[in-house]
Amino acid sequence: MILAIEKLIYGGDGLARLPADPDRSDDRSRGKAVFIPFVLGGEKIDASVIENKPGYARARVNEIVESSSYRVSPACPYFSRCGGCHYQHASYEHQIEIKKEILCENFRRIAKLELPCEIKTHPSPPWNYRNRSRLQIQAHPEFAAGYFKLASHELLPIEECPISSPLINQAIRELWRSGSAGKVADGIREIEFFANGDDTKLLVELSCAPHAKRGAVRAWAEEFSASTPQIVGATAFRQNENREHETLISVGASELAYQTGHTSFRVSAGSFFQTNRFLTEELVDIVTSGRSGDLALDLYAGVGLFSTALACNFRHVISVESSQTAAADLAHNLPINGEAIRFAAEQYLEAGTSRAGAGHWPAMSQVEFETGRARKGKLPQKYFHTPDLIVVDPPRSGLGDRVARSLANSNAPRVTYVSCDPATLARDLVPLLAAGYRIDEVHLVDLFPQTYHLEGVVQLVR
Numbered sequence: 001m002i003l004a005i006e007k008l009i010y011g012g013d014g015l016a017r018l019p020a021d022p023d024r025s026d027d028r029s030r031g032k033a034v035f036i037p038f039v040l041g042g043e044k045i046d047a048s049v050i051e052n053k054p055g056y057a058r059a060r061v062n063e064i065v066e067s068s069s070y071r072v073s074p075a076c077p078y079f080s081r082c083g084g085c086h087y088q089h090a091s092y093e094h095q096i097e098i099k100k101e102i103l104c105e106n107f108r109r110i111a112k113l114e115l116p117c118e119i120k121t122h123p124s125p126p127w128n129y130r131n132r133s134r135l136q137i138q139a140h141p142e143f144a145a146g147y148f149k150l151a152s153h154e155l156l157p158i159e160e161c162p163i164s165s166p167l168i169n170q171a172i173r174e175l176w177r178s179g180s181a182g183k184v185a186d187g188i189r190e191i192e193f194f195a196n197g198d199d200t201k202l203l204v205e206l207s208c209a210p211h212a213k214r215g216a217v218r219a220w221a222e223e224f225s226a227s228t229p230q231i232v233g234a235t236a237f238r239q240n241e242n243r244e245h246e247t248l249i250s251v252g253a254s255e256l257a258y259q260t261g262h263t264s265f266r267v268s269a270g271s272f273f274q275t276n277r278f279l280t281e282e283l284v285d286i287v288t289s290g291r292s293g294d295l296a297l298d299l300y301a302g303v304g305l306f307s308t309a310l311a312c313n314f315r316h317v318i319s320v321e322s323s324q325t326a327a328a329d330l331a332h333n334l335p336i337n338g339e340a341i342r343f344a345a346e347q348y349l350e351a352g353t354s355r356a357g358a359g360h361w362p363a364m365s366q367v368e369f370e371t372g373r374a375r376k377g378k379l380p381q382k383y384f385h386t387p388d389l390i391v392v393d394p395p396r397s398g399l400g401d402r403v404a405r406s407l408a409n410s411n412a413p414r415v416t417y418v419s420c421d422p423a424t425l426a427r428d429l430v431p432l433l434a435a436g437y438r439i440d441e442v443h444l445v446d447l448f449p450q451t452y453h454l455e456g457v458v459q460l461v462r
Helices: 090-110 165-178 214-227 280-288 305-310 324-333 344-356 398-408 422-434
Strands: 002-004 013-017 033-037 044-052 056-066 121-122 132-138 142-148 155-157 188-195 203-207 231-239 245-252 255-258 264-267 292-298 314-321 337-343 389-392 414-419 438-445 456-461
Touching: 002 013, 002 090, 033 044, 056 438, 090 121, 090 422, 090 438, 121 280, 132 155, 132 165, 142 165, 142 188, 155 264, 165 188, 165 203, 165 214, 188 344, 203 255, 214 231, 255 280, 264 305, 280 305, 280 438, 280 456, 292 305, 292 344, 305 314, 305 324, 305 389, 314 324, 324 337, 344 398, 389 398, 398 422, 414 422, 422 438
Parallel strands: 033 056, 121 438, 203 231, 292 314, 292 389, 314 337, 389 414
Antiparallel strands: 002 044, 013 033, 044 056, 132 142, 132 188, 142 155, 188 203, 231 245, 255 264, 414 456, 438 456
């Protein structure tokens, strides 16, 4: 059938509408939404329905009947088969416009909000931008390394990745040489390459099956590291009987020094760090530039990307992170006026807002998790007050209702929300706006060119 693509939606698909079913007497099928990948708004396509659900359908493209003027030839030979990229068929300038409209549409649909300001866009070099790439490993019946195919867990072997850094691509080629020679240890399921800021050093993380042998994994990690001099170290993790991840082996360094601007971050194996090697410093400037005061609170702080910059202009910075590995890096990276707290953001924020009405906010020095209970040290009285700024950078699932409401009750004059999902961002803004916050600035930072993913930054004031 011929379908007209109305627009692209978050997730990478185009939206069209099915025509009425001539074999039915009712009108149920008229206007049903149908989702099609690798199309562009305004195009007409010949499509076949591959999945028909009561509320929607999915289809594949047989032929582009009327092509968009923004359509280009994909640069990657694996595009449309690999599940990693979604927009390589669109010019990069148009990708930015697509993401900008998707961000606005989510605000309108979920938050019932028309933005009071223009979205400021921050593009990236569209290729070789990733400093971190994870590949699946297959040892039998023959070696293969690659990504999952689109919408599946079936391996697509790849020997290059145009969105990954040159050094990561060099490591991928060396991985294939080792694997093709039968050297990769049995039980290695995934390999992740993490490159430093100037793409001269690599940290390797391996994810292993429970049956992986420590000696075999160590021997291969040592040999592979020796074959690629830029590798500073390799760490392998394995799931134990309690489904917890434990360190199986560590060869060389277990952390990487990542330089951005004037700051060097220690990033250990297992810690999160932003993946776009070109826009990291710009993202930090968007979040922290022009902000100053007595106390800043950084929730979901990771290894301290924003905290270290905030510490330059705030007397004190409290950084909250629940991951044990990232919290250790955070404590190492923070300057003397920064305080790293290993604690769940939800519990910490609720503890603060319970006293915020009295103008008090517990710094909670030396708070840590211990069998699910918080242990509090004695606190300096000068840090018992409402933060001048709260920065939140939650995972894709967003803040959730409890954290969003606690944030709304925090009395902080400024809140900056960094989000990698426009739907959860729009949802979480509702209680903040209802509490009297207003949107001052909105930024679209394109940390993920060629994909549907986007980074939004919303500056809120009251």
